[in-house]
Amino acid sequence: MRRITGATIVAGVAGSPVTHSLSPLIHNAWLDAAGIDGVYVPFQPAGDRFDRFVEGLRGGAVRGINVTIPFKEVALSMADEVSKRAHDAAAANVLVFEPDGTIVADNTDGVGLLGAMKAQAPGFEIAAGPIALLGAGGAARGAAAALVTAGAPEVRILNRTLAKAEAVAGALGGGVKACPLSAAPEAFKGVTAVINATSAGLSGEGTLDAPLELTPETAVVMDMVYKPLLTPFLKQAQDLGRRTVDGLEMLIRQAVPSFETFYGRTPPELDVRALALGVLGEGR
Numbered sequence: 001m002r003r004i005t006g007a008t009i010v011a012g013v014a015g016s017p018v019t020h021s022l023s024p025l026i027h028n029a030w031l032d033a034a035g036i037d038g039v040y041v042p043f044q045p046a047g048d049r050f051d052r053f054v055e056g057l058r059g060g061a062v063r064g065i066n067v068t069i070p071f072k073e074v075a076l077s078m079a080d081e082v083s084k085r086a087h088d089a090a091a092a093n094v095l096v097f098e099p100d101g102t103i104v105a106d107n108t109d110g111v112g113l114l115g116a117m118k119a120q121a122p123g124f125e126i127a128a129g130p131i132a133l134l135g136a137g138g139a140a141r142g143a144a145a146a147l148v149t150a151g152a153p154e155v156r157i158l159n160r161t162l163a164k165a166e167a168v169a170g171a172l173g174g175g176v177k178a179c180p181l182s183a184a185p186e187a188f189k190g191v192t193a194v195i196n197a198t199s200a201g202l203s204g205e206g207t208l209d210a211p212l213e214l215t216p217e218t219a220v221v222m223d224m225v226y227k228p229l230l231t232p233f234l235k236q237a238q239d240l241g242r243r244t245v246d247g248l249e250m251l252i253r254q255a256v257p258s259f260e261t262f263y264g265r266t267p268p269e270l271d272v273r274a275l276a277l278g279v280l281g282e283g284r
């Protein structure tokens, strides 16, 4: 059993709600397997007191935190130093508390997205053609920024509310185009991938009505939602014979650079996906 000592490195995840976060499971499994004197805990600050919570961590009593819904944007605004990828995403999923009081913001969601595509759709080339991205909230903005940086020649943002897609496209410039979700039949033509970054498909939320049959047969279909793992959107893609990439793989892969930042080591070889699937109640 791992002991907590006077030298234990403390990190964690802040969100609201945070109870269902899989990050504590993933990070603590890695810590156990690597025998690192560290711990990773969930924090659920009151919604209007996140800023005070973060201020209280200044100075490094806690090494760092991952940040999840709904605090990613405010987390960015509280940092003294911001990485380029966090700036481009307009959100932070990592805050590091340096001993001198500095707060450093980073965003590893893009690493997670690209890593998941590489793992589950081997051979997929970001630069090979246009990519359709569904949604224009915080998750979509981060994904669009990461895709552009990774060399996507064109990202077509489709959203129910066109104005929000236009705002994201305006902020990211050049290769990012905005269209209404209803224009999907046109926008899906010739894409190499379709990525769902809306909250549709989440248990309890509505489902997405997307004409995936109009994508090229070679298109890769990804869903950032992972509860359930096989969303109706991914099921539709699989039934059409498209290659699919799931949100759990993205979650695990964004955790890798976070772990390295907090604990100074690469995570050990361990099937954390199987552990997470066990908790999600999924057999695969």
Ligand code: ATR
Pocket: 134, 135, 136, 137, 138, 139, 140, 159, 160, 161, 164, 181, 197, 198, 199, 200, 205, 206, 207, 208, 209
């Ligand atoms: P997040 O921070 O996770 O991105 P968000 O900012 O609330 O969450 O954004 C949710 C996104 O999902 C929005 O793009 C929303 O579309 P609108 O901007 O038109 O509201 C999209 N969304 C949610 N449910 C949807 C549904 N059933 N069909 C289509 N889009 C949906």
